[in-house]
Amino acid sequence: MSLENVARLRAQAEASIDLRAWLVAVEAGEADLSIWDAEATYQDDSLPDHAGETYHGHEGLVRASRQMADPFSEVLIEPVRIVGSGDTLVNIVRIRAKATFTGIEFDIPYAYVYTFREGKIIHGRGFASVKKALDAAGLDG
16 A cells, blocks of 8 residues: 555656646636545644644645635745655655745745555645654654
8 A cells, every 4th residue: 555655646746736726726626636535634834824723624625725825926836756655755845936915936845744544645744844844754864
């Protein structure tokens, strides 16, 4: 099952994601959320709007994504690499964004730790520090 997890995550993470376009696809019922368990949870203490909150299910994931995208006119999530091979994987990405009102551009490394069960993500957590994500997953980078 663990190699299958890597393959499924890699298939979804190989291409850059335009977060705003993805949210439009979600609203149109065209986004693929099948890698996420219907009762999955997501946490992210590095973004102010997410601090202290746990998002539940597909609706929670979409709400967290919308909150992340709201202050920006552009948000692109680009794959860097996936670390791990078991039921806990770290997806290291680069987030490029442009603030709507100020035009300030951001280019930051970011990491998501995903816990799988039966081939689906049951928990995701975002980290502004790749090292902290790897440490949380018990992995070396």
